[in-house]
Amino acid sequence: MLKVILFSITALSISVYAQEHKAHVHGAAQVSMGFDGSKGKIEFKAPAETVFGFEHEARSKKDREAKDKGLQALNDNISEMIAFDKELACEIKMEASQVNQEKDHADVEVEYAVTCQKPVAGSTITFNFKKGLSRIKKVKVEVIADEVQKSLEVKKNGESLELK
Numbered sequence: 001m002l003k004v005i006l007f008s009i010t011a012l013s014i015s016v017y018a019q020e021h022k023a024h025v026h027g028a029a030q031v032s033m034g035f036d037g038s039k040g041k042i043e044f045k046a047p048a049e050t051v052f053g054f055e056h057e058a059r060s061k062k063d064r065e066a067k068d069k070g071l072q073a074l075n076d077n078i079s080e081m082i083a084f085d086k087e088l089a090c091e092i093k094m095e096a097s098q099v100n101q102e103k104d105h106a107d108v109e110v111e112y113a114v115t116c117q118k119p120v121a122g123s124t125i126t127f128n129f130k131k132g133l134s135r136i137k138k139v140k141v142e143v144i145a146d147e148v149q150k151s152l153e154v155k156k157n158g159e160s161l162e163l164k
């Protein structure tokens with residue numbers, strides 16, 4: 001019996017690993033947001049190819065410029081890419097940004113802090129990811145705002161998620 005249980009646990013962790021590994025798809029990004037009242041965090045993750053066009057280490061001047069330009073476009077446009085209701089008066093501030101280089105692939109991970117004047121639960125978030133990511137095809141968005149939990153696969157600008 002114990003053997004059977006151990007085997008199931010191993011099989012389960014392998015399938016979880018496979019899913020996480022599969023998450024690296026060029027053109028696809030993931031956004032997770034969590035809010036406690038009017039404050040929260042956004043975690044953005046996307047393949048480097050989708051943010052600045054390549055995934056090898058940026059050694060040449062041309063590569064470094066392309067990388068900076070891609071990351072800049074993402075951070076400069078984040079308030080339009082993830083647009084909160086105007087009446088909430090939210091501010092999005094970049095807190096941490098890193099490029100995780102693996103052998104043949106790389107991921108960009110950015111964390112943002114969000115501070116609003118009103119609670120985010122009950123409001124609507126509108127997504128315009130193409131404003132800052134010209135290569136993006138789809139974004140899996142997951143939001144937890146107090147007791148509300150919602151998710152959406154965003155494929156075009158203007159799609160929105162009602163947090164009710």
Ligand SMILES: [Zn+2]
Pocket residue numbers: 024026047049055104105106
């Ligand atoms: Zn890749």
